[in-house]
Amino acid sequence: MKKTLYLECNSGISGDMTVGALLDLGADRKVLEDALASLGVDGYHLHFGTTEKCGIKAYDFDVHLEYEEHEHDHGDHDHGHEHAHAHVHEDGTEYSHEHCHDHGHTHDHGDHDHVHTHDHGDHDHVHTHDHMHPHTHRNLYDIYTIIDRLQSSDKVKQLARRIFEIVAEAESKAHGLPIDQVHFHEVGAIDSIVDIISTAVCLDNLGIEKVIVSPLAEGQGYVRCQHGTLPVPVPATANIAQAYGLKLRFTETPGEMVTPTGAAIAAALGTGASMPKNYRIVKIGIGAGNKDFDHANILRAMIIEEEEEEKTDSLELLETNLDDCTGEVLGYTMNLLLKAGANDVWYTPIYMKKNRPAYMLSVLCRESSRETMEDIIFTHTTSIGIRRFSAQRTALDRKRIQVETAYGAADVKVCSYKGKQYCYPEYDSVSAICDKQGNVDFNTVYEAVEKAAKEQI
Numbered sequence: 322m323k324k325t326l327y328l329e330c331n332s333g334i335s336g337d338m339t340v341g342a343l344l345d346l347g348a349d350r351k352v353l354e355d356a357l358a359s360l361g362v363d364g365y366h367l368h369f370g371t372t373e374k375c376g377i378k379a380y381d382f383d384v385h386l387e388y389e390e391h392e393h394d395h396g397d398h399d400h401g402h403e404h405a406h407a408h409v410h411e412d413g414t415e416y417s418h419e420h421c422h423d424h425g426h427t428h429d430h431g432d433h434d435h436v437h438t439h440d441h442g443d444h445d446h447v448h449t450h451d452h453m454h455p456h457t458h459r460n461l462y463d464i465y466t467i468i469d470r471l472q473s474s475d476k477v478k479q480l481a482r483r484i485f486e487i488v489a490e491a492e493s494k495a496h497g498l499p500i501d502q503v504h505f506h507e508v509g510a511i512d513s514i515v516d517i518i519s520t521a522v523c524l525d526n527l528g529i530e531k532v533i534v535s536p537l538a539e540g541q542g543y544v545r546c547q548h549g550t551l552p553v554p555v556p557a558t559a560n561i562a563q564a565y566g567l568k569l570r571f572t573e574t575p576g577e578m579v580t581p582t583g584a585a586i587a588a589a590l591g592t593g594a595s596m597p598k599n600y601r602i603v604k605i606g607i608g609a610g611n612k613d614f615d616h617a618n619i620l621r622a623m624i625i626e627e628e629e630e631e632k633t634d635s636l637e638l639l640e641t642n643l644d645d646c647t648g649e650v651l652g653y654t655m656n657l658l659l660k661a662g663a664n665d666v667w668y669t670p671i672y673m674k675k676n677r678p679a680y681m682l683s684v685l686c687r688e689s690s691r692e693t694m695e696d697i698i699f700t701h702t703t704s705i706g707i708r709r710f711s712a713q714r715t716a717l718d719r720k721r722i723q724v725e726t727a728y729g730a731a732d733v734k735v736c737s738y739k740g741k742q743y744c745y746p747e748y749d750s751v752s753a754i755c756d757k758q759g760n761v762d763f764n765t766v767y768e769a770v771e772k773a774a775k776e777q778i
Contacts, residue, residue, distance in 0.1 A: 325531040326524070327596065329621040330587070331538050332610065333578025336516025337382050339586055341608025342622035343523035344369070345380035356522045357515060359472035363387075365511050372609050375617035379609035382519075384512040460504050461489045467514060473522060480521040480589060487561060487585040488513065495556035513582055520586055527624070532590040536568035540578045540614075557581035561588055574614050597627040636664060637691045638712045641704040642671065644679035651680060654701045661697060662690050685712070721747075724773040728766050729754045733774040744774035 328334065328342075344350060350369065357367075368383035459467075468481050493500040524532075539558075543550045554562065554569070558581050562569055565588035569579070603624040610618035643651070651668060658666045664685040673679045682702065686694050691709065698704050717736040724733055731750035736743045746767050754766050 324528050325625050326529045327623045327625050328534045330535050332618050333538050334583035335580040336582035338608040338610050338620035340519040341380040341382035342606040342620045346606030348523035348526045352526050353522050356473050374619050377617050379607040379619050381609045384515045459510050477521045477525045481518045484517045484585045484589045487588050491557040491560035494560045534587045536570045537579045538570050538572050540574040540576045542575045544577045553577050558584045600625040600627050633715050636712045636714050637686050637688050638710045639684040640708045641682050644673050644677045645703050657697050661693050726769045726773050731770040744771050746770040
């Protein structure tokens with residue numbers, strides 16, 4: 322059974338919320354840290370911990386940028402602006418950068434490289450430092466080069482590249498630049514790289530094969546960014562929603578709830594599938610956002626198992642009473658009906674008026690073949706009237722396989738129900754083997770065929 326992930330985006334979606342939810346689901350933190358270390362990207366530290374949003378415990382994952390902590394003292398306030406902003410340099414070249422981070426503390430580590438972890442209550446921080454170059458810019462292909470260094474599977478790399486490509490396409494459209502001219506600021510690109518690659522790594526680590534994403538709840542109004550005020554949804558997010566058919570659900574909440582990275586993740590993972598009618602929740606993970614709304618700013622992720630639905634279809638049941646047909650006629654008619662496509666044919670001994678012994682002929686068939694069945698009955702029996710009823714049938718999934726036994730090859734019908742499989746050797750195959758062998762009984766062959774089928778499926 323496929324492992325299905327459901328992302329419930331009732332408070333929007335962002336990169337850090339997604340990673341937090343996946344870690345809370347059980348993605349291996351050590352695997353993630355090792356993967357990120359292989360990128361060769363420094364100047365940030367990772368924040369792992371727990372927090373509460375409206376009384377709900379959530380996993381808090383965040384990327385803290387070392388350059389901004391060294392250069393600025395922001396005090397106790399958040400700044401989360403995951404938007405691309407155009408820069409016009411003296412040469413007239415336009416650049417864009419994207420950054421989304423939430424930090425309220427500063428560090429002074431000097432100009433040296435090191436990695437260390439320290440524990441602040443319920444939070445861990447993993448630090449990486451180097452000499453930052455804040456005015457360096459990376460284009461999409463530079464980021465692809467970083468992703469190529471990732472020590473992980475091709476599947477993970479492809480997903481990471483795809484998510485970043487979606488972001489770049491949206492920024493390209495927003496700024497009217499060719500995609501190869503969209504540049505991501507060194508500082509602003511780091512957290513996006515980490516969030517996107519972390520999402521791909523964690524999904525793979527959890528063994529997720531299918532992802533269903535709910536409509537994305539979005540706020541309203543405007544969001545202040547480093548280089549201006551943008552409407553909600555911000556241009557990049559709106560472009561992604563348009564290009565990939567994302568379903569947005571606008572709320573009365575002031576502010577941004579869907580970030581460009583979050584929208585790109587939703588688009589890349591695929592939102593076309595709908596929830597199954599019946600499913601079982603296996604595990605729940607909750608990722609915390611970095612904003613405080615009047616509702617819980619969380620992304621809830623659930624691993625679900627789809628329950629098999631009973632398959633029903635409509636059939637026609639035909640009946641007629643026969644008190645003056647011979648057994649030979651009835652047997653011949655049965656064979657004709659089955660060859661013509663009847664699902665089943667049977668006779669029931671009955672007594673009619675004047676205590677006459679008789680048979681009731683019953684035929685189960687598709688509505689499309691009803692006239693054919695009636696024609697056979699009227700032509701080959703003494704029936705002068707046929708009753709018909711609509712019948713609903715619940716049918717199991719079935720397939721036909723062939724197995725090899727010590728006695729010869731045989732056909733088997735395999736049916737599935739609620740995760741279990743049942744094997745039914747075909748009568749004609751078993752009887753043919755018995756006829757060919759001549760010295761083996763029916764039950765022995767039947768059991769051998771059934772055993773071979775169970776070993777094969």
